Amino acid sequence: MSSWERFLETFFNAKVMAKYLPDIAHGMLVTVELAALVIAAGLAAGLALALLRSLGFRPLNLLIIFVVDLFRALPPLVVIVFFYFGLPSVDVAPSGFVSTWLSLTLVLMAFSEEIYWAGITSIAKGQWEAARSTGLTYGQTLINVVLPQALRLTIPPLTNRTIAITKGTALGTVVAVSEILGMASSAVSNSYNPSPLTMAAVAYLILFFPMVVFGRWLETRMAWKR
Amino acid sequence: MPIVEARGIHKHFGALHVLKGVDLVLAERELVFVIGPSGSGKSTLLRCLNRLEEPSSGSVVVDGVDLLDPRTDINHARQRIGMVFQSFNLYPHMTALGNVTLALRKVAGKSRDEADALGRAALARVGLADRAGHTPGQLSGGQQQRVAIARAIALEPRVMLFDEPTSALDPELVGSVLGVMRDLRESGMAMVVVSHEMGFARNAADRVLFMDEGAIIEQGSPAAIFESPSHERTRAFIGQIQRH
Numbered sequence: 302m303s304s305w306e307r308f309l310e311t312f313f314n315a316k317v318m319a320k321y322l323p324d325i326a327h328g329m330l331v332t333v334e335l336a337a338l339v340i341a342a343g344l345a346a347g348l349a350l351a352l353l354r355s356l357g358f359r360p361l362n363l364l365i366i367f368v369v370d371l372f373r374a375l376p377p378l379v380v381i382v383f384f385y386f387g388l389p390s391v392d393v394a395p396s397g398f399v400s401t402w403l404s405l406t407l408v409l410m411a412f413s414e415e416i417y418w419a420g421i422t423s424i425a426k427g428q429w430e431a432a433r434s435t436g437l438t439y440g441q442t443l444i445n446v447v448l449p450q451a452l453r454l455t456i457p458p459l460t461n462r463t464i465a466i467t468k469g470t471a472l473g474t475v476v477a478v479s480e481i482l483g484m485a486s487s488a489v490s491n492s493y494n495p496s497p498l499t500m501a502a503v504a505y506l507i508l509f510f511p512m513v514v515f516g517r518w519l520e521t522r523m524a525w526k527r
Numbered sequence: 528m529p530i531v532e533a534r535g536i537h538k539h540f541g542a543l544h545v546l547k548g549v550d551l552v553l554a555e556r557e558l559v560f561v562i563g564p565s566g567s568g569k570s571t572l573l574r575c576l577n578r579l580e581e582p583s584s585g586s587v588v589v590d591g592v593d594l595l596d597p598r599t600d601i602n603h604a605r606q607r608i609g610m611v612f613q614s615f616n617l618y619p620h621m622t623a624l625g626n627v628t629l630a631l632r633k634v635a636g637k638s639r640d641e642a643d644a645l646g647r648a649a650l651a652r653v654g655l656a657d658r659a660g661h662t663p664g665q666l667s668g669g670q671q672q673r674v675a676i677a678r679a680i681a682l683e684p685r686v687m688l689f690d691e692p693t694s695a696l697d698p699e700l701v702g703s704v705l706g707v708m709r710d711l712r713e714s715g716m717a718m719v720v721v722s723h724e725m726g727f728a729r730n731a732a733d734r735v736l737f738m739d740e741g742a743i744i745e746q747g748s749p750a751a752i753f754e755s756p757s758h759e760r761t762r763a764f765i766g767q768i769q770r771h
Contacts (some may be wrong), residue, residue, distance in 0.1 A: 431616035435630035436605040447619050
């Protein structure tokens with residue numbers, strides 16, 4: 302057996318791949334589900350926090366800043382492990398899926414809040430004044446005048462951050478979530494062949510490559526024309 | 528009854544005493560011009576008249592509504608007080624028509640069709656009927672400022688406040704904005720104008736106020752203030768302006 306054949310046999314073993322394809326496909330489904338839930342909840346929670354912060358209620362803002370800094374500082378894996386292995390000792394036992402979802406959601410919430418907040422504060426004071434001078438309320442001004450401009454500014458950094466955090470779904474493998482990497486790891490143990498990892502890499506590329514390309518496209522399209 | 532009656536306005540920004548007991552009474556159909564060196568408090572005074580700036584003390588009554596009364600619905604009251612800013616402050620993500628109709632729909636409660644009709648009429652009044660679908664970025668500075676005026680007059684205000692409306696414009700664009708202001712004045716709109724457009728003041732103002740260091744130093748007809756000011760500071764300021 303030549304070394305080239307051994308390489309193919311090891312990483313692109315057709316028999317192993319065929320056998321575990323359904324598992325990897327199932328893993329993709331779980332990853333997509335987890336990622337979608339993280340993105341939806343994380344971006345919504347981040348926006349909610351940024352809007353609360355814009356009310357300018359000082360004690361609340363200090364709390365928001367503390368929570369945001371906390372989840373920006375902690376490695377996501379530490380948060381996941383904390384929820385999964387730590388919480389059961391106070392009789393709350395979230396599944397691996399819920400632990401991973403909640404952790405990544407909180408991390409995305411923290412990072413996206415900062416991005417939304419930067420967007421909101423970057424809108425010139427004159428926009429607020431013009432709107433308020435015509436009788437619009439604070440909330441109407443925020444929703445109709447400030448947010449549409451702020452969100453446009455935040456889309457590129459938000460897309461990048463969302464991709465980075467969503468890839469963290471692979472961390473779920475540590476707490477037995479049957480997502481792509483988890484399925485591939487157990488397939489490797491069962492088959493004594495690393496080909497399933499190749500499949501996992503391809504699966505991640507299929508899921509995330511379009512997101513990265515989409516992010517790049519948004520970035521050029523949404524760049525603020527001054 | 529005066530349309531604007533501001534009495535004893537004081538404004539502090541921290542240790543800074545920006546307005547030191549200013550009175551400003553504006554009759555219906557009257558155009559008052561406010562001049563003075565930068566930092567004299569004229570913009571702050573204007574902004575107190577629609578409570579964009581909260582006076583530290585004093586009273587502001589516009590069209591019979593006490594703006595500083597906590598029971599006053601300030602958002603409702605502001606419909607009656609149009610304001611135009613030095614830097615236009617148009618909403619860049621909306622068309623000219625969108626800029627004009629936003630408050631018509633959200634504040635005045637008009638339907639989209641009603642608001643569009645009123646918005647187009649307001650744009651026509653400032654000579655921009657054909658620019659309704661343009662965004663601010665596609666308009667010249669003078670056109671942007673006229674859209675900003677349309678945005679204010681569409682709400683049918685009882686008084687218009689102008690905060691240096693032509694200071695950010697290239698000289699050749701100033702005329703179109705002053706033209707719209709002149710039309711507005713001829714329609715009987717009460718106006719308070721902070722500006723250094725002396726030619727316009729001479730032709731259109733009923734009264735000129737000279738402010739310095741947070742107080743009104745003197746006031747009178749444009750002729751009286753510009754030709755024979757009684758106060759030394761006024762004379763010095765007008766001399767400086769006219770040299771340019």
